[in-house]
Amino acid sequence: MRPPREEPTLGRDELLELFSARLMQSYEETYSLFRILRLLACAPDPMQQIRLVCTNVQQVLPFGWVAAVFRSDVNVVPQLRGKVVLTGEAAQQNELEMALRRACASLRGNEWTKVLIPGGHELADLSGGEVVCDPITFDDQVVGLLVAGSKRTENGEIASPEMQFLDAVAEFIGTFHENAARFVEQRAMSIGTIEALTAAIDAKDPYTCGHSERVALLARQIALAMGLDEAEADRIRTAGIVHDVGKIGVPESVLCKPGKLTDQEFAAIKLHPEIGHRILRGVVLLEHTLPGVLHHHERFDGKGYPHRLSGEAIPLQARIIGIADTFDAMSSSRSYRPALPREKVMAEIVRCSGSQFDPKVVQAFLKVDLAEYDQILSRQTAQASRAAA
Ligand SMILES: [Fe+2]
Incomplete structure (x- = not known):
């Protein structure tokens, strides 16, 4: 757990400025969420879609890298099973990818959003700062993680609006995964029917x-x-x-x-x-x-x-x-x-x-x-x- 931080006292003008900046940020975040939703609805290749989503998250939040990692389980759609999508600049990319796979493999059923801190988790150690970790779920099971780190601010600490934004994106990816899984299921059923039909013709x-x-x-x-x-x-x-x-x-x-x-x-x-x-x-x-x-x-x-x-x-x-x-x-x-x-x-x-x-x-x-x-x-x-x- 991160120790609580003392907030400095601000004057009226500074408060107004801060409020405007947060309002602007909120607007950009909301707009980005809509853009991400649209992305997940139209591109044809799941890996490409997830990559675009991570890139979009990076454009709106000040993280050095954003990753989506999926488990190797059978309930994960084949196109995403065991895959890692890592966008942005990460210092030790290969090591980070391996640590992401380990973090994903060790997931249990009831995971929730976590902020990992250096000294407490290898992902934060490799990233050199706080890392936020959001579960991606499907059928009440965790199928992957949305992870972001190397925040480009003075203290590098992750703020609550950023966590909420990532929460929403992880939810979208979960829904997207569900649709992709239904599509795979439907396709397999159709192909099964056609296989039976052609076998009958043969x-x-x-x-x-x-x-x-x-x-x-x-x-x-x-x-x-x-x-x-x-x-x-x-x-x-x-x-x-x-x-x-x-x-x-x-x-x-x-x-x-x-x-x-x-x-x-x-x-x-x-x-x-x-x-x-x-x-x-x-x-x-x-x-x-x-x-x-x-x-x-x-x-x-x-x-x-x-x-x-x-x-x-x-x-x-x-x-x-x-x-x-x-x-x-x-x-x-x-x-x-x-x-x-x-x-x-x-x-x-x-x-x-x-x-x-x-x-x-x-x-x-x-x-x-x-x-x-x-x-x-x-x-x-x-x-x-x-x-x-
Ligand atoms: Fe023929």
Whole structure:
């Protein structure tokens, strides 16, 4: 605990000046709170949002640094789990980040706002002055901390209005986290439903059972091999899951036909990208998968369908899914032929680089470790044979 401080006696003019300064500060703080609320309502990336919030706090309060740190628990949204956002100038940044993680990990259920003082807590020692620590809560549990230190005033002591301001911001972050968690939950539910739907479509033909899941896995791995970030790779994975959703509109007799397709039957199959696009167009959470769904049968040389796009005019997502799709089709048994040997499949992919496939995506594909794919394929093939027996 900090010892009580004696307030100096002030004259009328000084009091008036102090009152005006506090009023001005209050106005700025209130305005900043609104700005922070707006920030939390519109930016799309949680880490970016939290960073902007910390920067905004620093603009209005005289702290040298402001940090938000989140626990590694499962109830913290994946984008923020175990993350530290530190803005401003901190003397020993790495040590401070580690101390922030420790402070967050040691949190108990009923934490409240604390002022930490040098000699009493390592965060204050590292910061060289008082540090204010505000819990961020979600579902009555502490999920993180909003922390500020190195106050740029003569005595460096933290005042009550600053604590109230930080309290309000920590509340906002808690609400923001709650919304983000609900969004993640809703998205997982929607994707679960779509996964079930695509699995049902794949199951129409025992030979394509598990196809969408395997294409999704490969598409994600190719995206990562191309240097795309995890979030984009996840979006491409989802597009892989739903890429053939339009097959729901193609008659089973055509989809499962063991022999050669007539021109009319082939024309019916070729409609599935557009059917899939129409189905998913209204699903807001899956909007990002539309390019992959519509264009995964385009070819790099422009001879594909439905729009005969060529080169980089084909969305990258679709170019990636195109290779994953063809690779899986050749690697798994079909009603009209057994699975092709791996060397033959790889040779075919390389042969079609520049004609059917984007050479850059082929290069990335060649770097992918296929162990996980092979595991899933053999498990699904065994399941399909058991079901057929
Ligand atoms: Fe397809």
